[in-house]
Amino acid sequence: MIECKAITKKFDSFVALSEISFTVEKGVFGLLGTNGAGKTTTIKILVTLLRPTSGTALIDGIDVVKSPMEVKKKIGYLPEMPMLFEHLTGREFLELLGTLRMMDKKAIEGRIEELARMLGIVEYLDVLCSTLSKGTRQKLAFAGAVFHEPEYLFLDEPMLGMDPKYWHVAKNYIKDYGRNHVVFMSTHITNLAEEICDSIGIIHRGKLLACGKLGEVKGALSLEESLIEKIDAAG
Amino acid sequence: MRALIYNVFNNACAEGLRKFYLRAKEHPFMVGWFFVLLLAGEWMIIQVISLSALLKLNTIVSFSYRDVLIFGFFLFTGIAYSTALNHFVKERKLVWYFSQPVELWKVFAGTWLLTFWLIEGVIAIGLSTMVGMVLLLQAPVSIPFDFGWKLVLVGALGSFAGFAGGIFVFLKPMRRKIGYLYLFSMVYPGVWYALEHPLLFVPVFGYVCLLLYLAYRAGLEGWNNGIVLERVPKKTQIRIPVCLKGQGIKKLAHAEWLYIVRNSEHVSIPLVVVFAFFGQMLALRVLPAETLTGATGKYTYAAVAGTALFVASALLSVISALSVVGKDGRAYWVLKTVPLSGEKIMLAKTYWVLLTCLVALPLVLLALPLYMFRKIPLILFVVASGISSAFISTAAGTWGAARYPDFSAWHRGSTDIITTYNVLILALLLNVVFLGIPLQIYFHDKVLGILAAIFSADMGALAYLVACRVGGREYEKIEK
Numbered sequence: 067m068i069e070c071k072a073i074t075k076k077f078d079s080f081v082a083l084s085e086i087s088f089t090v091e092k093g094v095f096g097l098l099g100t101n102g103a104g105k106t107t108t109i110k111i112l113v114t115l116l117r118p119t120s121g122t123a124l125i126d127g128i129d130v131v132k133s134p135m136e137v138k139k140k141i142g143y144l145p146e147m148p149m150l151f152e153h154l155t156g157r158e159f160l161e162l163l164g165t166l167r168m169m170d171k172k173a174i175e176g177r178i179e180e181l182a183r184m185l186g187i188v189e190y191l192d193v194l195c196s197t198l199s200k201g202t203r204q205k206l207a208f209a210g211a212v213f214h215e216p217e218y219l220f221l222d223e224p225m226l227g228m229d230p231k232y233w234h235v236a237k238n239y240i241k242d243y244g245r246n247h248v249v250f251m252s253t254h255i256t257n258l259a260e261e262i263c264d265s266i267g268i269i270h271r272g273k274l275l276a277c278g279k280l281g282e283v284k285g286a287l288s289l290e291e292s293l294i295e296k297i298d299a300a301g
Numbered sequence: 302m303r304a305l306i307y308n309v310f311n312n313a314c315a316e317g318l319r320k321f322y323l324r325a326k327e328h329p330f331m332v333g334w335f336f337v338l339l340l341a342g343e344w345m346i347i348q349v350i351s352l353s354a355l356l357k358l359n360t361i362v363s364f365s366y367r368d369v370l371i372f373g374f375f376l377f378t379g380i381a382y383s384t385a386l387n388h389f390v391k392e393r394k395l396v397w398y399f400s401q402p403v404e405l406w407k408v409f410a411g412t413w414l415l416t417f418w419l420i421e422g423v424i425a426i427g428l429s430t431m432v433g434m435v436l437l438l439q440a441p442v443s444i445p446f447d448f449g450w451k452l453v454l455v456g457a458l459g460s461f462a463g464f465a466g467g468i469f470v471f472l473k474p475m476r477r478k479i480g481y482l483y484l485f486s487m488v489y490p491g492v493w494y495a496l497e498h499p500l501l502f503v504p505v506f507g508y509v510c511l512l513l514y515l516a517y518r519a520g521l522e523g524w525n526n527g528i529v530l531e532r533v534p535k536k537t538q539i540r541i542p543v544c545l546k547g548q549g550i551k552k553l554a555h556a557e558w559l560y561i562v563r564n565s566e567h568v569s570i571p572l573v574v575v576f577a578f579f580g581q582m583l584a585l586r587v588l589p590a591e592t593l594t595g596a597t598g599k600y601t602y603a604a605v606a607g608t609a610l611f612v613a614s615a616l617l618s619v620i621s622a623l624s625v626v627g628k629d630g631r632a633y634w635v636l637k638t639v640p641l642s643g644e645k646i647m648l649a650k651t652y653w654v655l656l657t658c659l660v661a662l663p664l665v666l667l668a669l670p671l672y673m674f675r676k677i678p679l680i681l682f683v684v685a686s687g688i689s690s691a692f693i694s695t696a697a698g699t700w701g702a703a704r705y706p707d708f709s710a711w712h713r714g715s716t717d718i719i720t721t722y723n724v725l726i727l728a729l730l731l732n733v734v735f736l737g738i739p740l741q742i743y744f745h746d747k748v749l750g751i752l753a754a755i756f757s758a759d760m761g762a763l764a765y766l767v768a769c770r771v772g773g774r775e776y777e778k779i780e781k
Contacts, residue, residue, distance in 0.1 A: 113638055116780050134777070138640040149631035153563040154556060165552035166639040194563075210635075 067091050068112065068218065068248060073121035075107050075272075082107045085121065086274040093264035094244035097252040098293055104272045105252035106146055109222050112250065113143045125218055142216035146223045146252075148207035152196035156187060156206050159195060160213060167214040181209040184239070185232055201227040208236060212243065219243060221251040225258065237262055256290040268293055270300050305403055309411025313388055317415075324717060328705060335719040338726055343431055344438075351440045366448045367496045374455045374492050377420050381463025382470075384416040389464075389520070390471050390527030399521070409517045417460040424456045454502060455492065461509035462488045465516035468523040481519075485512060545652060549641050553649035560628070561653055570617060574661050577613040581605050581668040603740060606669050610687070610736075611729060613665045614694040618658045619728045622698025623721060625650040626706040626776060628714025633781060644773030647699055655695045655765065662694075663687030678747040685754035686736050692761030693735050696768035697728040703772030706779060735761055 068090040075083040083104045097105050110116040111123055114134040123130045125137050151159055157178060164174035182188045185205040190198060198206065204227045212219060224240065225233055241262040243249055253259055259266060260280070266289070267277040275296045276283050284292040325332040389395065389412045398408045428449065435442050462485060469481035488509060495501035516523075543554045561567050584605045585593070592601045625647075629636065636646055666683035670676060701724035707716045715721070735757045743750025 115634065115637055135640050135642065138638055141638065143634065143638045145634045147631075148634070151556065151560075151629070151632050151635065153560045158556070158559070162552055162556050163635070163639070166549045166636075166641055168548065168640075 067124075067126065068095075068250060069122075069124040070108075070112075071122045071124075073108070073111060073118045073123055075104075075111060075116065076119045082272050083111075083118070084272040086269070086272070087121075088267055088274060088277045090248060090250060090265065092244070092246070092248055094240060094249040094251060094262050095265050095267065096259035096263035097250070097267045097269060098254070098256065098259055098289075099252075099269040100297060101254075102271075103269045105269060106222055107272075108269070109143075109220050109250065109252055113141055113220050114138060140216060141218045141220060142211040142214065143220045144207055144211035144222060144224055147226070148203065148210075150195040150198075150203060150206060153194065155192050155194055156182075156198070157191040159206065160191075160210060163210050163213050169214060177213055178209075181213065184235060185209055186235075201229055201232075204228055205232060205236075212239070215247075217247055219247060219249045221249065223253060224251060225253070225255065256288070256293060260284075260289040268296050270297050273300070275300055305407045306411045306414065309398065309408050310414045313412060313415045324719070328720075331705065331723060332719055335723055338723065340430065340434075343427070343434055347431070347434055347438060347440045347442055350442050354441050366445070366451075367493075370448070370451055370455050370496050371489075371493055373452060374459050374489070377456050377459025378463035378466065378488075380420055380423070381416045381460045382467040383463075384419060385412075385464045385467025386527070388412050388415060390467060390523050392524075393528050395524060399524075405521055406517055409520050413460070413464050413513070416464050417457065420456045420460045421453065424452055428452065451496065451499075455496075458488070458492060458505065458509050461513045465509070465512040468516040468520055471523040471526040472519055473522075473526060481515065484515070488512070543652070545649065547645065549639075550645045550649045553636075553641070553646065554652045557625070557650055558653055566621075567657075570657050570661055573613050573616050574664050577609040577665040578668045580612075581609045581665075582672050584608075585669075585673070599744060602669060606666055606683070607732075607736070609668070610662060610665055610690055611732060614658065614662055614690050614728065614732065615725055617661055618654060618691060618694035619698040619701075619725055620715070620721065621654045622651050622695050623702050623716050623724060624714030625654065625699075626702045626714065626779075627708050627716065630708050630714070633708060633779070637779070642773060643703070643776035644770050646776060647703060647769040647772045651695055651699045651702075651769070654698070655691060658691035658695055659688055662691045678751060681751050682739070682743055682747070682754050685751060685758050686739065689735050689739075689754060689758040689761040690732055692758065692765045693731045694728045696761070696765040697724055697731060699765065699768040699772045700724075700775075701727075703775040703779075708781065731764070 070086060070088050072085045072087050073083055074081065074085050086104075086108070097108060099105050107116065111118050112125065112130060114130050114137055117131055126140055128136045128140075130137050151162070154162065160178050160181075161174055164177065169177070178191065179188075182191050185208065187202055187205050187209070190202050190206070195203065195206070204224075208221075208224060211221065219240075221240070225236060228236060237258065240249055240251065244262070244264065251259075251263070263280055265277070265279050266283040268275045268283065280289070283289075287295065389409070392412075395408060399405070428444070432444060434440075435444065466482070466485045469478060469485055472478045472481060488505070491501070491505040491508060495505045541558060543551045543558075545551050545554055585602075588601065588605075592598070626633075663684045664687070666687045667680065670679040670683055701716065701720060702714075705716055705720045705724075707714065707720070716724070736754075739750055739753035739757050742753045
């Protein structure tokens with residue numbers, strides 16, 4: 067379970083998050099909001115890349131500030147616009163991640179083949195990351211995030227630049243993954259969220275406007291209409 | 302028309318100033334300390350000149366103003382070269398100018414103007430503080446007017462030539478690049494002779510204008526090559542066993558090795574060693590015999606070896622170690638989200654820097670014993686001192702890398718000039734302490750001196766481990 071209690075994050079005088087609190091249980095959780103609403107900041111705090119100015123964030127009961135190393139063992143993370151190690155090939159990059167996650171060599175090799183086949187990047191595995199296209203980099207980063215099958219998967223705009231075929235593949239993968247794990251995803255695409263998320267959070271200017279099961283948040287409206295209505299009401 | 306040139310110039314200035322402001326805000330002590338060291342450096346130069354005049358040393362070792370000016374010209378072309386690289390050839394943002402109805406020469410001239418004023422600004426600040434300090438201290442140092450105007454002129458010529466050189470380096474094919482660089486290299490003898498016969502400044506000025514024109518003609522091509530073709534890593538595979546404990550740390554060290562090999566960074570290691578090694582031999586051949594004999598003779602040898610060692614350790618150890626964190630750039634998230642402690646990450650990242658320096662720095666110091674003395678105790682002493690220097694210089698760089706990382710894409714991890722300067726001075730001080738004390742003991746008793754150097758190397762190793770631990774904590778604190 068992910069628990070955020072009154073998280074505030076300030077960058078100098080700018081308040082990026084203002085006392086947001088929510089709880090996320092097993093399933094796919096979608097965090098929606100406008101540009102600059104605080105989605106990426108929230109995820110960065112949960113994956114230990116940023117420290118909150120105040121408040122507590124717990125992953126599986128572990129404090130992200132007090133025990134970041136324990137948290138890192140449980141998570142997988144796909145950043146927004148992921149940059150890779152340009153000097154490594156796709157295979158070497160995934161091998162590095164697997165080894166840093168203490169996976170054994172055989173498991174690493176098997177997982178590379180499995181994910182590469184699933185995402186259609188087999189022919190790019192032995193090519194340097196610096197020469198890959200935007201979509202292929204995104205697929206490779208996606209593979210890196212789910213490589214060690216983490217208990218908690220954090221995805222920041224996971225479908226960015228993916229072609230329609232693998233959009234479909236990745237979407238189904240996330241949906242299936244959420245059945246046994248916690249997936250925390252930020253996205254602008256309301257249709258995608260409506261299709262795969264079990265619960266939804268709407269964030270605007272650093273404040274959480276709504277959080278709960280998909281049906282509760284959107285009510286009788288579509289998710290897109292509900293999102294616009296809530297943001298307009300917040301001003 | 303003029304406004305467009307100044308738009309380019311103003312934007313580049315504003316970006317630089319804002320970046321400096323942010324850096325100063327982030328690390329005010331570091332920036333303050335930089336200016337203190339800068340003033341202290343000038344003060345030391347004045348004191349050395351005054352002292353040498355007092356002791357009449359200037360009659361033995363004489364540096365003319367011409368020597369200082371040609372050294373300055375090298376420095377100014379270096380600054381201009383680096384500005385051309387960072388603000389023109391590799392500046393992706395220029396696409397916003399090139400895709401507008403703006404003529405290329407205006408973008409070119411605006412960026413060159415930045416280089417010109419940067420160099421003249423450095424001269425103005427350096428010269429005015431120097432004059433102020435001489436007046437304040439009433440030191441017996443004269444700064445003639447002839448030197449002043451030549452310095453300003455040499456600065457301007459440096460901005461022309463260095464800027465052109467920065468663009469020439471990115472031209473293709475190779476024979477064209479070599480041809481242009483040959484033309485560029487002719488500036489140095491030109492300026493050298495012009496400093497002796499000022500009338501020659503007229504043709505030299507014409508010549509550097511021609512170079513700048515050629516650079517303008519090739520500017521767009523250089524920019525395209527700079528942002529697209531340059532530094533594409535090659536898929537080289539050289540396997541070297543890694544002697545580190547732990548699967549994850551080993552793999553990370555291997556990835557760091559691949560970074561070095563695939564970006565051809567390993568090529569510079571033997572070059573620096575050879576340069577520093579033969580530089581010492583050359584220095585001993587050109588130094589007047591009087592400086593190598595008598596009571597102070599042994600200190601001259603030590604100064605020659607020490608200078609070569611510091612240049613090599615600065616390039617191979619301090620500057621290389623300083624870039625290990627920042628070079629990950631926007632891929633920093635990969636290592637920040639894996640369960641590997643900061644200390645282990647720093648150990649793995651600096652492993653190759655340390656290993657190459659443990660071999661390279663003793664080799665640099667072997668020049669003197671092999672060239673002149675051929676004594677076993679001296680060989681043992683310099684090897685231990687080289688190892689000691691490798692440890693402490695890497696320690697300084699390791700700490701600096703984690704404490705002041707620079708993730709800017711075009712820096713490739715290199716920290717800004719202020720941080721680099723401060724950490725280099727820190728490394729210099731540590732080298733003086735860790736190597737100077739054993740040297741002084743060695744002058745009195747050879748066996749004790751060797752033992753002191755070995756002890757110093759041990760302490761250096763400890764300093765490196767402490768730097769990895771402290772740096773690791775700093776690494777864990779990084780927020781982006």
